[in-house]
Amino acid sequence: MFFQKLSPRSFAALLLLVVATSFFAGCEPERIQSEPSQLEVNPNFVPINWDATQIVSSNDSTGDYQLRFSGTVPQIRPGSIIAIDRDTVVLYRLILSSVVNGSTMSVTSTKAYLTDIFSNTEFSLSTITGGKSRDHGIVIYPSEAYISDGNGGYHTLDLSRHRKGDTPFTQGLWNGQSYSLDGEVIASDYNWNITLEKMCSSLGIDMEVLLTFSGRTERELIDNSIEHYRSRVMEVKTELTGRFETEQQIRFHNQGGNISYSPDCGLWKHNLFRPASIKFMAGPVPIALTLKSDLYRQVDFHASGEISASTGCTQIAEGRFGFAWNQANGISPVSSIENSFAFSTPSIEGKGQLQAKVFAYPRVTVMVNDAVGSSFDFMPYLSDTLQGGYHEQSLGQSNNYCAWTLDCYAGLDLQCGLNLRSLDHDGEDLTSSRWNHVNRKLYHSPKRISHQSGRPEAGQTRQVSFVVYDQNLITNQEVPTPLAQIVKFETNGQLSSQYGIANNGSVSVNWTPSSDSDILFAKLFDVNGTVLAQDTVHAAENGDWVDLGLPSGILWATRNVGATSPEDYGDYFAWGEITPKDVYNWTTYRYCNGNDSTFTKYCYTPYHGYNGFSDTLTILQPCDDAATANYGGRTPTEDEWWELIDNTTILWTWQNGVRGCRFTGSNGNSLFLPAAGVCYNLSNDQVGKRCNYWCCSLKPGYFKSALRAVFSSSLQTVGYDYRYAGHSVRAVSYSR
Numbered sequence: 001m002f003f004q005k006l007s008p009r010s011f012a013a014l015l016l017l018v019v020a021t022s023f024f025a026g027c028e029p030e031r032i033q034s035e036p037s038q039l040e041v042n043p044n045f046v047p048i049n050w051d052a053t054q055i056v057s058s059n060d061s062t063g064d065y066q067l068r069f070s071g072t073v074p075q076i077r078p079g080s081i082i083a084i085d086r087d088t089v090v091l092y093r094l095i096l097s098s099v100v101n102g103s104t105m106s107v108t109s110t111k112a113y114l115t116d117i118f119s120n121t122e123f124s125l126s127t128i129t130g131g132k133s134r135d136h137g138i139v140i141y142p143s144e145a146y147i148s149d150g151n152g153g154y155h156t157l158d159l160s161r162h163r164k165g166d167t168p169f170t171q172g173l174w175n176g177q178s179y180s181l182d183g184e185v186i187a188s189d190y191n192w193n194i195t196l197e198k199m200c201s202s203l204g205i206d207m208e209v210l211l212t213f214s215g216r217t218e219r220e221l222i223d224n225s226i227e228h229y230r231s232r233v234m235e236v237k238t239e240l241t242g243r244f245e246t247e248q249q250i251r252f253h254n255q256g257g258n259i260s261y262s263p264d265c266g267l268w269k270h271n272l273f274r275p276a277s278i279k280f281m282a283g284p285v286p287i288a289l290t291l292k293s294d295l296y297r298q299v300d301f302h303a304s305g306e307i308s309a310s311t312g313c314t315q316i317a318e319g320r321f322g323f324a325w326n327q328a329n330g331i332s333p334v335s336s337i338e339n340s341f342a343f344s345t346p347s348i349e350g351k352g353q354l355q356a357k358v359f360a361y362p363r364v365t366v367m368v369n370d371a372v373g374s375s376f377d378f379m380p381y382l383s384d385t386l387q388g389g390y391h392e393q394s395l396g397q398s399n400n401y402c403a404w405t406l407d408c409y410a411g412l413d414l415q416c417g418l419n420l421r422s423l424d425h426d427g428e429d430l431t432s433s434r435w436n437h438v439n440r441k442l443y444h445s446p447k448r449i450s451h452q453s454g455r456p457e458a459g460q461t462r463q464v465s466f467v468v469y470d471q472n473l474i475t476n477q478e479v480p481t482p483l484a485q486i487v488k489f490e491t492n493g494q495l496s497s498q499y500g501i502a503n504n505g506s507v508s509v510n511w512t513p514s515s516d517s518d519i520l521f522a523k524l525f526d527v528n529g530t531v532l533a534q535d536t537v538h539a540a541e542n543g544d545w546v547d548l549g550l551p552s553g554i555l556w557a558t559r560n561v562g563a564t565s566p567e568d569y570g571d572y573f574a575w576g577e578i579t580p581k582d583v584y585n586w587t588t589y590r591y592c593n594g595n596d597s598t599f600t601k602y603c604y605t606p607y608h609g610y611n612g613f614s615d616t617l618t619i620l621q622p623c624d625d626a627a628t629a630n631y632g633g634r635t636p637t638e639d640e641w642w643e644l645i646d647n648t649t650i651l652w653t654w655q656n657g658v659r660g661c662r663f664t665g666s667n668g669n670s671l672f673l674p675a676a677g678v679c680y681n682l683s684n685d686q687v688g689k690r691c692n693y694w695c696c697s698l699k700p701g702y703f704k705s706a707l708r709a710v711f712s713s714s715l716q717t718v719g720y721d722y723r724y725a726g727h728s729v730r731a732v733s734y735s736r
Contacts, residue, residue: 038138039283040121045081047284063109081112088277090288118213125280126208143281148274187299191255198249246380249312252356254303261301269295298359305352312344313410315380343442345482357383379413411439445470446485448533455540455632458513465508466522478623480505490521513539548665557731561631567658569676572726575706578629584679584726620696626729633733635696641709652713659688661711679726692727
């Protein structure tokens with residue numbers, strides 16, 4: 001069986017061929033007929049003018065038909081091949097006997113196939129208009145198309161409305177049909193259910209199928225017609241270009257107890273979209289395709305405890321897809337598929353464990369001349385693995401921690417079936433094994449916890465704030481968790497609470513350090529009691545922050561981030577990065593994909609975003625602030641640097657042998673900024689000559705650069721530099 005020779009790319013190509021075939025009936029290219037003289041058609045094939053012919057009676061199973069002609073009665077005799085054309089269905093029949101009575105003809109027949117009609121010729125069935133056909137030779141475009149009215153009849157589709165090459169041929173066929181699966185239950189029992197909160201999909205695709213009938217002459221075809229000559233040299237080549245998009249949001253809910261549910265896939269919705277039919281005219285020979293799409297479902301669900309979780313994503317598969325097939329070599333791919341994902345915010349409540357993988361997918365069936373040709377399953381799925389859980393009321397004295405972890409996946413499985421009866425290969429019903437084209441982890445929670453603000457001295461009580469971050473693996477960014485993660489606080493001093501619950505990522509506690517050496521721990525645990533992540537805050541020493549008597553009341557850190565003293569240069573940071581490094585350029589910059597036209601964050605125009613990415617961010621988020629992550633407080637704003645310049649006495653001077661700038665406030669307190677210079681690529685520049693300190697915002701109107709404060713013997717201003725440059729960071733805070 002040739003499916004044993006299929007590669008994964010072959011499955012994907014064959015899948016999208018039939019998906020495309022199933023959708024193309026609803027679009028409207030201009031009618032373009034092929035030239036009959038270019039096709040080598042069996043002379044025994046007799047065309048019938050069906051506009052002037054009536055089917056008086058018919059029996060498709062026995063092959064008996066009675067036809068009435070309003071014009072000339074065609075010469076149909078034993079050995080002739082005709083096509084019974086019923087608009088949406090075409091049957092090929094090999095005539096065994098015929099009797100004419102006036103304008104009426106009675107015939108008996110048996111099945112015929114395309115391989116009985118064409119010899120030593122090839123042609124393409126194509127929806128690619130506007131001169132964009134990829135195959136040479138005869139290209140045939142749709143001549144008629146119909147779509148079911150839902151009541152047993154069909155409506156004719158207007159082919160003339162399709163603009164040449166402007167949109168994919170399938171665009172709008174089944175996309176625009178009205179259906180709603182929001183709130184539909186995929187699977188359930190007395191104490192659990194899985195609900196499809198949202199589902200919608202769209203497909204826009206162009207296709208071209210090259211059929212080759214080679215290796216035999218017209219004479220051989222005629223001589224073997226009664227014996228039903230079976231070709232072993234027919235070839236098929238298909239190529240298509242398009243985009244499939246599906247959006248799903250699924251909720252898993254278990255009310256209690258242990259659940260294990262893994263049935264086989266099954267039919268869920270019959271005719272999710274209305275069946276469609278399309279006809280091509282290969283010279284005098286009609287070729288009809290009837291297209292159906294049913295919705296199938298499959299669930300792999302294991303859960304315990306009382307828990308409810310929701311997850312969702314948008315998945316897009318696009319590119320060039322194709323395959324070539326012949327009986328000798330099977331299928332070889334000529335395809336390229338790319339998948340992209342966009343993840344929606346997850347939610348969870350309850351406690352317990354959950355593992356779930358859910359498919360809700362279309363199975364597209366293609367009826368070629370009323371014989372099943374192919375079926376394909378395009379199977380996007382969502383998968384969650386959840387361990388742990390909580391209720392707020394469960395946070396009692398008996399619990400030393402309470403936590404959970406969540407991993408969300410999405411992917412694409414492919415499976416196809418093939419029956420070659422329409423090409424005269426009876427009994428060849430083949431089904432491929434399921435192939436996983438892509439499996440992508442989308443989201444992980446929690447990833448990290450980081451101190452944001454607040455650092456009291458011994459004996460003082462202040463609020464200390466942290467942020468819990470998740471990992472969005474689609475954008476490769478850390479994001480404040482939308483889930484109510486539980487944080488445990490530990491210290492030798494006094495705490496207002498032993499636990500905190502993150503709200504949009506933020507969690508805080510009031511802390512009174514017992515001594516200058518006291519440390520506050522903020523911990524995230526897994527269900528086994530292992531620390532997943534933690535951050536620490538040391539009690540503030542006298543002099544960690546200085547009050548310069550500024551109008552805003554803001555405090556300035558007494559040393560650079562990464563420094564051990566006011567004169568120490570500390571670490572250098574690219575804007576938006578929280579760790580120092582050896583090389584500072586676009587290649588190593590965290591938020592681009594190698595150059596200044598591939599930004600992945602803080603980019604407000606898709607022209608310079610990676611794969612068209614853009615956002616509205618212009619100010620450092622806490623997760624990207626080196627001051628927040630490494631010292632406490634945050635990176636100053638442009639206004640705060642100007643406030644420092646305008647409200648202090650500035651002196652370019654030496655301090656303990658280090659060149660820099662001293663700022664003295666109205667209250668007599670002072671601040672020293674060492675002239676650490678700047679890092680580009682592998683080298684430090686301007687050391688001892690300039691102080692370069694980041695602001696927290698991008699340069700207005702120019703997202704490649706961020707604002708920086710610059711001080712030297714003759715300069716005190718706020719300018720800008722490329723985001724990849726390595727500058728010093730000095731923190732500010734409204735509280736210690």
